[in-house]
Amino acid sequence: xxxxxxxxxIITSPKVFSYTVLWLIVLVFFGTVAQKDIGLYASQVRYFSxxxxxxxxxxxxxxxxxxxxxxxxxxxxxxFNESLWxxxxxxxxxxxxxxxxxxxxxxxxxxxSTEGNMVIAEGETSNHVDDHFDMELAxxxxxxxxSLEYTVFDAPxxxxxxxxxxxxxxxxxxxxxxxxxxxxESRISPTExxxxxxxxxxxxxxxxxxxxxxQNRPGIILKLSGLSEEEDGIYGIFLGQRTPDTFDINGDLxxxxxxxxxxxxxxxxxxxxxxxxxxPGTNVAKSFSSEINLIEDSIPRRVLIQMNEPLRxxxxxxxxxxxxxxxxxxxxxxxxxKNYGRLFPYVSSIIMCIGLLIHLLMRLPKxxxxxx
Amino acid sequence: MSLFRSKIxxxxxxxxxxxxxSGFDIGDIPLQDEGRIKPLDTFARNHLLAFYGKRSVKExxxxxxxxxxxxxxDPQTGRDQRVFNIRNPEVASSLFLEWTSxxxxxxxxxxxxxxxxxxxxxxxxxxDINSRTIFEKQLYELxxxxxxxxxxxxxxxxxxxxxxxxxxxxxxxxxxxFILNGFPANDxxxxxxxxxxxxxxxxxxxxxxxMDSALTVYxxxxxxxxGQDIDINILEKETWMNRANLFYISLGLYLMAFIxxxxxxMVRPIxxxxxxxxxxxxxxxxxxxxxxxxxxxxxxxxxxxxxESIIFVSFIIMVLAIILEYFRKDGLxxxxxxxxxxxxxxxxxxxxxxxxxLGMLVAVLNSNFWLATHVTTITIGYGASxxxxxxxxxxLIQALRENVNSASLKSIFNNLFGITLLAxxxxxxxxxxxxxxxxxxxxxxxxxxPKENGALLIVLWQLMMIHMRLSGLARPAEFALxxxxxxxxxxxxxxxxxxxxxxxxxxxxxxxxxxxxxxFIVFETLFCFGVYYWPNIKMRFESR
Numbered sequence: 067x068x069x070x071x072x073x074x075x076i077i078t079s080p081k082v083f084s085y086t087v088l089w090l091i092v093l094v095f096f097g098t099v100a101q102k103d104i105g106l107y108a109s110q111v112r113y114f115s116x117x118x119x120x121x122x123x124x125x126x127x128x129x130x131x132x133x134x135x136x137x138x139x140x141x142x143x144x145x146f147n148e149s150l151w152x153x154x155x156x157x158x159x160x161x162x163x164x165x166x167x168x169x170x171x172x173x174x175x176x177x178x179s180t181e182g183n184m185v186i187a188e189g190e191t192s193n194h195v196d197d198h199f200d201m202e203l204a205x206x207x208x209x210x211x212x213s214l215e216y217t218v219f220d221a222p223x224x225x226x227x228x229x230x231x232x233x234x235x236x237x238x239x240x241x242x243x244x245x246x247x248x249x250x251e252s253r254i255s256p257t258e259x260x261x262x263x264x265x266x267x268x269x270x271x272x273x274x275x276x277x278x279x280x281q282n283r284p285g286i287i288l289k290l291s292g293l294s295e296e297e298d299g300i301y302g303i304f305l306g307q308r309t310p311d312t313f314d315i316n317g318d319l320x321x322x323x324x325x326x327x328x329x330x331x332x333x334x335x336x337x338x339x340x341x342x343x344x345x346p347g348t349n350v351a352k353s354f355s356s357e358i359n360l361i362e363d364s365i366p367r368r369v370l371i372q373m374n375e376p377l378r379x380x381x382x383x384x385x386x387x388x389x390x391x392x393x394x395x396x397x398x399x400x401x402x403x404k405n406y407g408r409l410f411p412y413v414s415s416i417i418m419c420i421g422l423l424i425h426l427l428m429r430l431p432k433x434x435x436x437x438x
Numbered sequence: 439m440s441l442f443r444s445k446i447x448x449x450x451x452x453x454x455x456x457x458x459x460s461g462f463d464i465g466d467i468p469l470q471d472e473g474r475i476k477p478l479d480t481f482a483r484n485h486l487l488a489f490y491g492k493r494s495v496k497e498x499x500x501x502x503x504x505x506x507x508x509x510x511x512d513p514q515t516g517r518d519q520r521v522f523n524i525r526n527p528e529v530a531s532s533l534f535l536e537w538t539s540x541x542x543x544x545x546x547x548x549x550x551x552x553x554x555x556x557x558x559x560x561x562x563x564x565x566d567i568n569s570r571t572i573f574e575k576q577l578y579e580l581x582x583x584x585x586x587x588x589x590x591x592x593x594x595x596x597x598x599x600x601x602x603x604x605x606x607x608x609x610x611x612x613x614x615x616f617i618l619n620g621f622p623a624n625d626x627x628x629x630x631x632x633x634x635x636x637x638x639x640x641x642x643x644x645x646x647x648x649m650d651s652a653l654t655v656y657x658x659x660x661x662x663x664x665g666q667d668i669d670i671n672i673l674e675k676e677t678w679m680n681r682a683n684l685f686y687i688s689l690g691l692y693l694m695a696f697i698x699x700x701x702x703x704m705v706r707p708i709x710x711x712x713x714x715x716x717x718x719x720x721x722x723x724x725x726x727x728x729x730x731x732x733x734x735x736x737x738x739x740x741x742x743x744x745x746e747s748i749i750f751v752s753f754i755i756m757v758l759a760i761i762l763e764y765f766r767k768d769g770l771x772x773x774x775x776x777x778x779x780x781x782x783x784x785x786x787x788x789x790x791x792x793x794x795x796l797g798m799l800v801a802v803l804n805s806n807f808w809l810a811t812h813v814t815t816i817t818i819g820y821g822a823s824x825x826x827x828x829x830x831x832x833x834l835i836q837a838l839r840e841n842v843n844s845a846s847l848k849s850i851f852n853n854l855f856g857i858t859l860l861a862x863x864x865x866x867x868x869x870x871x872x873x874x875x876x877x878x879x880x881x882x883x884x885x886x887x888p889k890e891n892g893a894l895l896i897v898l899w900q901l902m903m904i905h906m907r908l909s910g911l912a913r914p915a916e917f918a919l920x921x922x923x924x925x926x927x928x929x930x931x932x933x934x935x936x937x938x939x940x941x942x943x944x945x946x947x948x949x950x951x952x953x954x955x956x957x958f959i960v961f962e963t964l965f966c967f968g969v970y971y972w973p974n975i976k977m978r979f980e981s982r
Contacts, residue, residue, distance in 0.1 A: 079909065081906075083901075083909075084905045087901050087905070091895060091898050094894055095895065097886065098935075099938070101938070106886065110885075168870075172884070175883065345472075345474070346470060346608040347597065347610075348473040373879065383881045385879065411873055414870075415870040419867060422859075422863045422866075426859060429859065430856075
């Protein structure tokens with residue numbers, strides 16, 4: 067019982083809070099400086115979204131997620147502290163409740179939200195979102211009469227050394243190497259016959275990932291077996307490959323595609339027009355906007371998506387994120403986000419605001435105390 | 439005291455009357471430059487600042503507008519005037535110029551050297567901006583300035599004439615476009631061109647009356663120009679603001695307030711303190727008015743650039759200092775306010791010397807409710823944090839002279855704690871509002887990017903200090919030390935983060951801001967810890 071109360075005391079102590087905050091300060095500082103070298107995404111993964119990270123390869127230190135979890139527990143349990151529940155601490159209680167809500171919302175967002183890009187050229191229609199980071203491998207059957215049949219292997223299956231035995235095709239896929247960013251070079255001398263397709267004439271080499279994670283060109287090297295004597299071998303595929311390798315599986319003609327992981331939407335978006343306006347006489351952009359048709363159940367609805375004016379629909383939010391200039395048509399890049407925790411900051415900031423105001427007003431007489 | 443008050447009122451009245459009396463002047467005529475419509479006066483000042491380093495030519499006793507007019511009317515003489523300031527002897531020698539003591543050179547002196555270096559300039563042009571050396575940057579900038587100078591001299595850079603309202607274009611045209619490029623002018627454009635021509639001709643022949651009447655015609659042609667909504671009042675306000683130098687006035691008043699405060703420590707404390715307080719308040723009124731005019735001209739919230747954040751933060755500190763002084767009446771508020779207000783004015787002036795302080799914004803920063811509230815709130819938070827930092831410094835100094843339990847020290851601590859809570863209020867909500875803006879614009883509330891992290895650091899630091907104090911980990915003296923060091927965190931979040939983005943490594947500490955920041959951090963650390971540990975250090979020395 068004594069152990070229990072003293073443990074409770076430690077968990078609820080504002081001292082623990084202070085030390086956790088101090089650790090967060092250290093993390094935020096170094097995590098920010100590190101962005102200069104390793105880029106935002108890598109630093110976020112290493113310092114902020116992790117439970118722990120290793121210094122020098124062996125010394126584990128608590129990461130941002132662990133620190134925030136500890137802070138949440140500390141904050142939640144401190145609300146059970148009896149000495150807090152007094153009238154003069156009304157403001158403080160409200161502020162802490164708001165803070166707790168903010169942290170919980172952060173947790174929900176970190177666990178459950180998805181984000182990706184939707185890339186649509188003028189005049190074209192799309193109904194899927196490309197993940198920012200995860201990749202997938204698709205086998206596309208071109209021998210069906212009126213459509214393409216996709217068989218997709220998801221990101222978790224594509225780790226180095228993983229072996230996929232796919233009965234339906236009667237083939238085995240061994241992942242030799244999954245690379246975050248690659249460079250293509252042509253082969254100088256003829257290669258061994260085990261390399262097939264694209265790899266006969268080219269090599270795919272891993273390179274340092276770009277600081278901007280979306281600028282990377284991921285690639286994958288696979289060993290396929292069970293096709294035929296001729297076709298069994300090592301294949302290389304990368305993002306945006308123009309001429310994919312083809313195979314014959316059970317008499318059907320397949321090609322492969324290594325692409326950003328797709329999430330399909332229950333509606334589609336048709337880009338009518340993309341427009342960018344510059345401040346007159348300068349190269350400074352004044353605004354970007356995409357005029358789209360939101361097509362649901364074959365019924366189109368016109369929507370204008372602009373900087374700071376996103377489209378919200380069925381839990382998804384679409385933002386004007388970027389664009390690609392083309393010769394005769396432009397391509398818009400919409401960021402698509404599904405975030406279940408998005409209302410938390412709004413609600414909690416209002417709660418905290420009220421709490422702090424109450425507290426400030428109650429403290430005002432003491433704060434403005436004059437020198438006697 | 440009433441005499442003093444009436445003096446201030448007189449000064450204010452004078453300013454107001456200058457504003458209403460002045461008619462439409464050549465400096466007020468609008469042109470389009472860097473994406474906005476601005477008066478010629480601002481255009482001339484900014485260009486002279488870029489070429490010459492100052493906003494008027496002292497040696498020739500010319501205002502910026504007069505210099506520009508002379509250049510247009512008599513380009514031959516203009517090209518011989520030494521209005522290019524070359525600050526780097528390497529640049530001068532690469533152009534075969536003799537390094538003189540005032541290092542000012544004329545267009546005609548520079549051009550032969552520049553054309554010799556045209557291949558080098560071509561190479562620099564190909565290079566990425568961040569990988570250019572200082573010499574390359576300055577040489578390139580000079581060549582750009584020379585081009586610009588030439589464009590001004592034959593009116594090409596001066597886009598005086600609004601576009602025809604039938605075309606969808608928003609780009610204004612220069613007289614050069616009509617005269618030499620042979621653009622057809624419509625009737626309204628013709629009117630403006632003609633009155634400009636009459637003005638220039640009569641200016642050349644020195645006929646003042648004709649000049650005035652040409653400007654009157656010019657004005658009416660502008661205000662009746664179809665499809666254009668030109669507010670001449672705003673243009674006149676801007677030229678007035680250029681001339682009035684309101685920030686210099688408020689700086690002068692702050693400095694005077696400080697001097698009076700210093701005297702009040704020696705003689706007639708109450709009387710001189712009151713005067714000093716009034717001087718500080720009137721300085722803040724000018725300060726506030728200048729911020730208001732800038733908002734009025736640009737039609738946007740008070741803070742959207744670093745320069746604006748500096749003048750706004752110092753204004754917030756002044757307001758807090760005035761409130762603090764109102765309750766304490768012992769000069770502490772005046773001391774903190776005038777010292778930090780003056781320092782910030784100087785920092786602001788050094789930022790203003792980079793060029794136009796009323797620049798246009800990139801798309802994502804344009805007109806958004808959340809952005810406006812976020813930036814304003816966080817900037818108020820910066821101001822309150824710095825105010826807390828200053829009071830923290832005073833506590834540490836005062837603690838050297840007084841017993842820890844003295845009433846005055848306790849009251850300073852109470853003020854410090856209160857201001858810290860206030861600062862936390864604004865930084866916390868500023869940061870959350872920033873997240874909400876990010877959610878509205880990009881769909882994620884928090885992305886751990888440097889600017890967000892900078893703001894978060896301040897919030898965390900203040901949360902930590904408050905909880906350390908409440909849990910007994912920190913005594914008042916440690917709390918004051920922590921809040922004094924908070925200044926460093928604010929400086930890092932405010933300026934340091936920008937350096938991280940443009941590349942600390944490529945600039946090294948050659949970059950002025952980085953160097954100043956570094957000096958500030960070292961100084962603050964040494965000062966705060968020095969003062970905090972001084973009693974221990976002293977004791978050790980005495981015990982020897």
